[in-house]
Amino acid sequence: MLVLLGPVAAGKGTQAAHAARNHGLLHLSTGDLFRRAMREGSPLGEVAQGYMQRGELVPDEITVRMVGEALAGSAASPGVVFDGFPRTLEQAQALDELLAGQGTAIDRAILIEVPEEVLVERVAGRWVCPECGTPYHATDDPPREAGVCDRDGTTLVQRDDDKPEVFRARLREQLPPMYDVATYYDERGLLSRVDGRHSIGAVTAAITEAIDDIDPSGNTLVRDE
Numbered sequence: 566m567l568v569l570l571g572p573v574a575a576g577k578g579t580q581a582a583h584a585a586r587n588h589g590l591l592h593l594s595t596g597d598l599f600r601r602a603m604r605e606g607s608p609l610g611e612v613a614q615g616y617m618q619r620g621e622l623v624p625d626e627i628t629v630r631m632v633g634e635a636l637a638g639s640a641a642s643p644g645v646v647f648d649g650f651p652r653t654l655e656q657a658q659a660l661d662e663l664l665a666g667q668g669t670a671i672d673r674a675i676l677i678e679v680p681e682e683v684l685v686e687r688v689a690g691r692w693v694c695p696e697c698g699t700p701y702h703a704t705d706d707p708p709r710e711a712g713v714c715d716r717d718g719t720t721l722v723q724r725d726d727d728k729p730e731v732f733r734a735r736l737r738e739q740l741p742p743m744y745d746v747a748t749y750y751d752e753r754g755l756l757s758r759v760d761g762r763h764s765i766g767a768v769t770a771a772i773t774e775a776i777d778d779i780d781p782s783g784n785t786l787v788r789d790e
């Protein structure tokens with residue numbers, strides 16, 4: 566069980582997708598779950614929409630309930646990489662309780678660190694598939710055909726909440742609780758820090774190295790030293 570932490574546009578989504586593929590994990594992104602709920606016009610989507618458009622966090626109670634339902638539906642999966650969750654101390658504590666109820670626990674939290682000015686630059690090039698949620702970047706991680714999703718051929722879009730004024734609001738609101746969550750895992754000896762300024766491949770390699778002593782599908786590896 567892995568948690569990927571980092572500011573907006575640190576590359577969490579891309580790295581979580583790689584970690585899921587490389588380690589056979591379920592990729593659970595709360596941002597993607599909220600966006601899907603919005604597309605489907607469900608009651609959850611209607612509630613989440615206002616918060617997301619303002620660049621605010623969706624209240625913990627709603628977010629935790631959604632994650633609990635997603636986890637309950639994924640009992641067959643060997644492990645999970647959490648992307649964009651937990652984002653507050655309350656969510657981190659609730660996640661521990663949810664996992665304890667399933668007889669499992671977080672093995673490692675990875676903090677992807679990127680300076681603010683680099684983030685602002687990156688956001689300008691971000692595109693996402695509105696259908697499957699796959700993230701792309703115009704220069705760092707382009708799709709095979711410009712403007713089109715590699716997976717399902719859908720025309721890519723820029724997210725409303727990547728607009729500069731919303732983006733800055735998201736950073737202002739989301740960084741302090743993110744550091745609280747990082748401290749929570751650090752105090753439990755579970756936090757690894759990775760420099761997110763490097764290429765996607767280099768960050769993936771750093772994450773792989775940071776988790777080489779655990780089995781993120783659930784069981785801590787016992788190593789013969």
Ligand code: AMP
Pocket residue numbers: 573595596597599616617618620621622623624628648649650651652656726735
């Ligand atoms: P993301 O795609 O992870 O950047 O999330 C997009 C938006 O969804 C955020 O700006 C929040 O409004 C909402 N969101 C995603 N994950 C969470 C979470 N764990 N807690 C509260 N709100 C969230």
